[in-house]
Amino acid sequence: MGEFHISNKTMPLECFDACRNSRTGPVFIVASGPSTKNFPLEQYGQYPMMALNGSICRFTSLGMVPEYYLCDDSGFVRSRLPLMLQAVEHARHLVLSPRVIDTLLEAVPDALKGRSVFCFERAGRSDEAHRRLSPRQFSRAVRDDSDFECNYSWLRQKPNRIGFSRNLKKGYFNGRTIPYAAIQLACHLGFNQVFLVGLDLRSGVGRFYEDGAAAVSSRLDCDFKDYILPSFQLLAERVIKPEFQVYNLSADSRLPDRLVPKLELGQLDALLARA
Numbered sequence: 001m002g003e004f005h006i007s008n009k010t011m012p013l014e015c016f017d018a019c020r021n022s023r024t025g026p027v028f029i030v031a032s033g034p035s036t037k038n039f040p041l042e043q044y045g046q047y048p049m050m051a052l053n054g055s056i057c058r059f060t061s062l063g064m065v066p067e068y069y070l071c072d073d074s075g076f077v078r079s080r081l082p083l084m085l086q087a088v089e090h091a092r093h094l095v096l097s098p099r100v101i102d103t104l105l106e107a108v109p110d111a112l113k114g115r116s117v118f119c120f121e122r123a124g125r126s127d128e129a130h131r132r133l134s135p136r137q138f139s140r141a142v143r144d145d146s147d148f149e150c151n152y153s154w155l156r157q158k159p160n161r162i163g164f165s166r167n168l169k170k171g172y173f174n175g176r177t178i179p180y181a182a183i184q185l186a187c188h189l190g191f192n193q194v195f196l197v198g199l200d201l202r203s204g205v206g207r208f209y210e211d212g213a214a215a216v217s218s219r220l221d222c223d224f225k226d227y228i229l230p231s232f233q234l235l236a237e238r239v240i241k242p243e244f245q246v247y248n249l250s251a252d253s254r255l256p257d258r259l260v261p262k263l264e265l266g267q268l269d270a271l272l273a274r275a
Contacts, residue, residue, distance in 0.1 A: 014118045016169040026193035029182045030055045032207040033200025035250040052178045056087040072097035123171035135160035149238045175231035176223035194246040201254040
């Protein structure tokens with residue numbers, strides 16, 4: 001157990017070390033793209049699932065409980081507090097960034113009381129030894145650490161922000177999209193088949209739970225070329241292996257299937273039957 005400090009208060013935190021490689025088999029990661037509405041989530045309720053940001057409302061509408069809920073966007077807490085509180089009430093484990101915890105407790109001081117909470121930080125910020133390093137310095141410093149896969153560039157800063165962490169105690173890479181962080185959590189926990197639901201990655205089509213003026217703007221289109229696509233490129237080239245597979249269940253996803261294979265429901269069922 002660790003502690004999170006805010007103002008004069010402390011709260012207990014779960015330890016990432018204790019759960020590392022504690023799981024196996026398949027896990028579903030449920031994002032917020034429109035295709036989530038059409039995926040028959042309830043048919044796969046016997047498998048562990050992760051909810052991300054607003055996708056928690058899909059679970060609550062079906063009376064399902066996600067094993068994990070992830071959020072690293074404090075802006076989501078401010079703009080969608082009722083959804084955040086749904087996650088706090090229903091998810092078994094909460095995986096939240098320091099800023100999300102801070103923002104939530106400022107709004108609802110006792111929101112996390114009695115809940116199972118993991119605090120995850122960006123790679124390079126989770127320990128004192130690396131906290132003062134630039135992304136370039138960090139990617140160079142951990143080049144021989146088997147818990148990380150990092151790009152490295154002396155000439156450009158952006159490539160140094162691209163990476164993958166197999167150990168969430170040491171931090172995670174944001175990839176500018178929360179499903180990418182969830183894949184790293186799945187790897188940390190020991191799952192070996194990852195199925196992505198609602199990974200559409202298109203700003204223009206919005207989120208499945210938003211309509212019209214209620215929609216909150218997204219940076220997906222701005223970030224896709226420089227951060228999201230290179231992150232999944234690294235995942236495909238250096239992380240996905242026979243012992244760790246990742247599949248995309250969104251037929252209309254912007255992510256090329258040469259990086260993450262797309263599956264139809266029949267293919268999904270066949271894979272699960274063999275697991």
